[in-house]
Amino acid sequence: MNPIQSAVASFKSYALPAVVGVAGCIAVAGLLVPARAAEKDAKAEKGVDFVKDIQPIFKESCVKCHKAPDARGPGRGPGGPGGAAPAGGPGPGPGGGPGGRGPGGPGGPGRGPAGGFRLDDKAAAMKGGKHGAAIVPGKAEDSLLYKLLTAPAKAGDDEVSAMPKAKRGEEFKAIPDDQIKLIKQWIDEGAKWPKQ
Ligand code: HEC
Numbered sequence: 629m630n631p632i633q634s635a636v637a638s639f640k641s642y643a644l645p646a647v648v649g650v651a652g653c654i655a656v657a658g659l660l661v662p663a664r665a666a667e668k669d670a671k672a673e674k675g676v677d678f679v680k681d682i683q684p685i686f687k688e689s690c691v692k693c694h695k696a697p698d699a700r701g702p703g704r705g706p707g708g709p710g711g712a713a714p715a716g717g718p719g720p721g722p723g724g725g726p727g728g729r730g731p732g733g734p735g736g737p738g739r740g741p742a743g744g745f746r747l748d749d750k751a752a753a754m755k756g757g758k759h760g761a762a763i764v765p766g767k768a769e770d771s772l773l774y775k776l777l778t779a780p781a782k783a784g785d786d787e788v789s790a791m792p793k794a795k796r797g798e799e800f801k802a803i804p805d806d807q808i809k810l811i812k813q814w815i816d817e818g819a820k821w822p823k824q
């Protein structure tokens with residue numbers, strides 16, 4: 629208790645009712661500010677920052693398949709960069725691009741973002757994909773996006789592969805645990821996505 633508060637407190641107990649109103653005002657004025665500041669501090673300490681913590685994960689692990697169809701030119705048609713690339717070697721870009729022309733390969737046959745789901749744009753991401761909203765602000769456990777980070781998940785009648793989707797013939801490899809935790813926390817904190 630600071631001096632003003634204790635003064636107010638002791639004053640309050642003896643004061644006439646008429647004075648209580650004034651004391652109340654002082655108390656409110658005195659308390660409100662510190663309370664707000666404390667709230668802010670708590671957030672700064674443990675809050676997830678979308679731009680700093682989350683977007684880079686999406687960019688690195690998801691956006692190559694989940695983005696606007698026209699964002700990287702063709703994106704459709706047979707023989708995308710890399711194609712099947714048996715050498716598997718240093719194709720252009722990570723892994724030679726999402727799947728190239730494999731039938732139903734990751735990235736799909738090229739019409740638009742994989743699963744109809746985009747992670748390069750706020751409105752599109754919040755809208756969700758083929759199976760509806762994948763991000764439920766405040767509820768990571770109910771968010772398809774979060775569930776898929778560890779295992780395949782049911783969505784309607786379908787089972788959606790775990791994400792990031794493994795290349796054909798390869799095993800699913802989850803993103804690092806701490807990244808999964810960050811995404812969970814981000815969704816639980818309301819999935820705030822500031823406008824770019
Ligand atoms: C290699 C391409 C690829 C990468 C990388 C990838 N995905 Fe996907 N994603 C797909 C495909 C293809 C689908 C369609 C469903 C399926 O194939 O099971 C899909 C579906 C989804 C869906 C379901 C959309 C719906 O409504 O059906 C979500 C959510 C999703 N991905 C999230 C992510 C997240 C988050 C990441 C990054 C951690 C990621 N994906 C990385 C290819 C990819």
